[in-house]
Every structure is written in structure tokens, then in C-alpha cells.
Amino acid sequence: MYCNACGKVIAEDGRYCSHCGNVVGMPPVPKKLMRSRTDRKIGGVCAGLAQYLDLDVSLVRILWFFVALVSGIFPGVVAYVLGWIIIPEESDLRPVVASQQPVAS
Ligand SMILES: [Zn+2]
Known part of the structure; x- marks a missing residue:
């Protein structure tokens, strides 16, 4: 180079x-919390979180599972689904261009 x-x-x-x-x-690309496309089990929430926090994906999944278990499963599942909905999916490796649909006015 x-x-x-x-x-x-x-x-x-x-x-x-x-x-x-x-x-x-x-x-350097500013870190953003994104769901992982490449390393996902369900929605890529744990993988995205792991990438964001620089943690091991498995560790995040275990932690998530443990927290869900302790909190009675349901809150953990709800939190996961919320994360799934709220956290944007990471884009492809192509450069991100403003590819917004033209808005009809
Ligand atoms: Zn130089």
C-alpha cells in the first residue's frame, strides 16, 4: 500500500x-449498534450487540439467555424482539448511499 x-x-x-x-x-467508521447480517441465530441482535460492545457473540448470547432465564423468560424475549424491531440491520458491505425512496408530495 x-x-x-x-x-x-x-x-x-x-x-x-x-x-x-x-x-x-x-x-474509521463510527460504531453503530446494528444487527448482524452475517452472524445471526435469530435476528442478529446478540451478534450486533457483541460487535458494538466488542464482546464475544457467544458470551452475549449466554448473558442474554441467563438474564432472560432469571427475569422469567418473557422480558428477555420481549427485549429481544424490541431489539430486533428497533436496531437497524447492518447494511451490506457496499458503501452506504442515500438510497431513499422518492417521497411523493
Ligand atoms: Zn505519507
Whole structure:
């Protein structure tokens, strides 16, 4: 990979050029709570939560299960379904463009 400011070779996974300090590649994407498309068991809520919190998916699922169990199953299920409805599904890896439907006025 080459720095696009000074043209020197830099580390493939580097985010900054070690020669001129230029930021290379994509700017870091701000973390958003999204349901995972790729790693889902039901709605991807746990996987999305795990990604957001930088935790292991299995750990989140176990925690979720445990909390649901302790709270009498129902609240946990309701919380999951709410998360399913409220948390947006992560988009494809394609760049996100404003692809809103034209609104009829
Ligand atoms: Zn550079």
C-alpha cells in the first residue's frame, strides 16, 4: 500500500502514513449498534450487540439467555424482539448511499 500524500510504501493495515502522518484509507467508521447480517441465530441482535460492545457473540448470547432465564423468560424475549424491531440491520458491505425512496408530495 502506498501513501496517497507522499507516495511512500506503508504497512498494509496502517491507518496513518509513518512518513508524513497522512491518514490513509477509509476514516474509521463510527460504531453503530446494528444487527448482524452475517452472524445471526435469530435476528442478529446478540451478534450486533457483541460487535458494538466488542464482546464475544457467544458470551452475549449466554448473558442474554441467563438474564432472560432469571427475569422469567418473557422480558428477555420481549427485549429481544424490541431489539430486533428497533436496531437497524447492518447494511451490506457496499458503501452506504442515500438510497431513499422518492417521497411523493
Ligand atoms: Zn505519507
